[in-house]
Amino acid sequence: MKKKKFFKIIAVNVLVASQLLLAACGNNSEKAGSDSKEYSSDSKLEVSWTAMLHTPSPPTDVVLNKIEEATNADINFNWVPDASKEERITAALASGELSDIVSLTMLTNSSVRQSLKSGMFWEVEKYLDDYDNLKQISEEIRSAASIDGKLYGVPFQKDLARSGLLLRKDWLDNLGLKVPTTLDELYEVARAFTEDDPDGNGKDDTVGFGDRNELRYGSFKTLSSYFGTPNGWAVDENGTFTHEVETQAYKDTMNYSRKLYENGYLDKDFAVTAKNDQMDKFAQGKTGIFTGLVGVTGLLNLAEGIQEEMEIVPVNKIKGPDGKHHIWSENSGVGGLLAFPKTEVESEAELKRILQFINDLIDEEVFMLMTGGIEGTHYEIDENGAFQIIDNELWQKDVQPFSSSRPSEITHSLIDANPAKQQVNELIEENAEFAVLDPTVPLDSQTASERGTELEKIIIDATIKYIMGEIDEKGFDAEVEKWKKSGGDAMAQEFEEAYKKAQK
Template identity: 60%
Template sequence: MKKERFLKLGLSMAAILLLSACGGKEKDSGAADDGGPTKITWMNMLHTPSPPTDVIVDKIEEATNTELTFNWIPDASKEERLTTALASDELADIVTITIMQNSSVRNALKSGMFWDVKDYLKDYDNLKKISDERIETASIDGHVYGVPIQKDLARSGLVIRKDWLDKLGLEVPTTMDELYEVAKQFTENDPDGNGKDDTVGFGDRAPTDIKYSSFKLFTSYFGAPNGWKIEKDGTFTPEFETPEYMEALNFSRDLFKNGYLAQDFAVTQKTDQQQQFAQGKAGIYTGMIDIKNLKTMAKGIQDEMELVPVNKISTGDGEYHVWSENGGVGGLLAFPKSVVKDEAHLKRLLQFVNYLIDEDVFYYMTGGIEGTHYKMDENGALEYLDMDLWQQDVQPLSSSRPSEITYKVKDASPEKQLANELVVENEKYAVLDPTFSLDSEKANEVGSEIQKIITDATVQYMMGQIDEKEFDKAVADWKAQGGDQMAKEYAEAYKTAQKSK
């Protein structure tokens, strides 16, 4: 059976939504009367250029006794597509929600549009193992409006050119001072040995991606809070009003001023940042989990490249911190009441999601079919046999796994395997955003908009375009335009949450 996929290039937004809506109604959801496959529609996020072929989808259907119809939403347009679908109530049995902090999405969740599944999770062998911490992170006012998508707590870290360290007689850095020195040496001392002044310590990316930039990681290393700090009296202080944030700002400012941070970072996208690293123009990359991709991209260009992942950098006190992107929750698999009309239907869908966490289905969605897409080497590591085939059949589904942590796949690449192990180690040092599960009407209303004030001021300060007084003026503007109200509402929500425990 061929699955319908409604990713049509060139179609208008209205046409895509219409197709998605029609696709969700072509089959009656629920189990067949004869005990046949459960028919399920799934509005899901697509992180690849094309949807998957039927190969792995067929395997998932067989393992879960379902017939699946996917309504794919390209990740690049997820905010527009998802908010439009929510407003029009054109949804599917399962809706993947990865932007829980989006105001329209959050308001839809709070409105009662989706089933609260908190009390149902305990009835399923895989779902009941979701940690209390992740349940709390995924909660809104004590309700869990979907199955939490389980992710690693903190994946951030650095990738450093080990061959450049060796050439310059440098050790892998463990402190901020040592990291600064490595960036300096990589810029000034010709680490590639070509006799040209054509390398820089840190590559980086555009301000729109500042959460995934070197600067965000620096704030962790200096001990800044992740988003907000809860004071002893229960009040909330934004991260950019802490001394540690300013230390990170000044560190980045010095890097940029001296040329140790890429001078074009403000107009560089992630793919360009990766290309610059792969081409040997930069020696430090922020994004530890990308280490294998960087090595692959460098083939034929920098075949001598040796890389080392680094997750622990302190200020010299031996204390380690790393920011957590989402508190171990990558979103929700949510069930709209307009489509899922009764408890029996909900339970069939929960059972399907539970099946997706089974080991056999996890491997289908991770590696594909053993012997076709991958093999296990003598050390028990997964080794891909045909990357092009894997990208067509498997990769689009890998980001749809309800859990990335229940099973861990050993990687055949030693560098990538070490990075994976460091991601697990990061759990000990993870700094969570305390507002992730709290609600603020003002944040829902203007949070994303006024964050741009701080992002712009942060980048301008790093580049030496404004001074500390002007940065403080931006903070005052943020407060006046809603920041102060957000802090008050978060404090009230936190107080209420503490009382209910």
């Protein structure tokens, strides 16, 4: 039997580079006897899994034991904090020291794409239709998750577009404001939340927009959608690609954000604020606008005992200058890949057994374990068939960390007893009607694969500096020219070639 390559739960504070080196010491010895291992669909699986952790601490074993029982598996999680995933995953890919399953959630990351194209991971397309749940993965999602037409893992299935805004409804009510429907109205809410004492405590201690140190999942990407900015790239009828930074809508978004920042309506510390800190500020009543619809449950949980009066209203429709609704789609409904390194999964028989395990994770029983936990302990279904968490604190400890590792968030649906969460679910479904796709998701560019992350940093840094007033438009344009000459133009050309080839 294979030795365990990772501890059952690895504490976040000891998940450092030295752990990878320790894993390396054990890999060679344990593989010596694995060639003779027999795998069948009903054999007990011992599997290690590098997964992303979006919570402060890893989960307890309470729900893990139930998941193992339901999937006939012994699962050894290697939890990687989401905030440090780029550094940790890049290091692991470079060293080649990986687990049986690796959650690769950064498909645009150049190191990840290079590793996938290098043949490091199994191609799985031909196997998916052999499993009752995996065969339901749509052709659109398979295509979007592929690189050069090859699928190097099981796609995480997500909703097409999950972004939007969460606003303090109680603050709106206190100030006599309505839910904003335009960019001008949203700006006025940000101003009022900052200047008009929305919590009524007589202190100047609130800010409109909370934000964090990234453009994609902070406020900027969503605001740029409202302005009509392309989602990464735009392609015209001639197959010509234009990057979002070369559009006026992108600059309009920067000017809007800069005005928010200059007037103090956008958190002055956004450039050095991590996601968890952004959530804490909202939960503590320091900010009143949060970007990301799916954060509603986490924010309400954090606010318990601190902001008991908190009410949140989710917003998904803000009209742009063209009078229409737009929202960016995150990787066309693909949240990444569950990938299987050939160094760890050494035979087709082992791969098939692991694919059976992934398939089993999509079963409703396991989906509910990873979503709600144990019925009667963590959640209940009320007389109206609505889902409700019984003990938030217990749920956060035992269950919440597993939710981001569900292979599919769209196969099963729940009616949430929490009106705000149910409304979020409905708005996310509605977002699909006006979602803006990134046309490069299924395409490949050698420059993007090799240096995409490095080139993206030029744009990110320039945009943040512009918002903060550290450079002017001329300075930003100079950085865009630097980006173009350093590889931006090459990426556009390569995407055009890949696009035209795909159209044939």
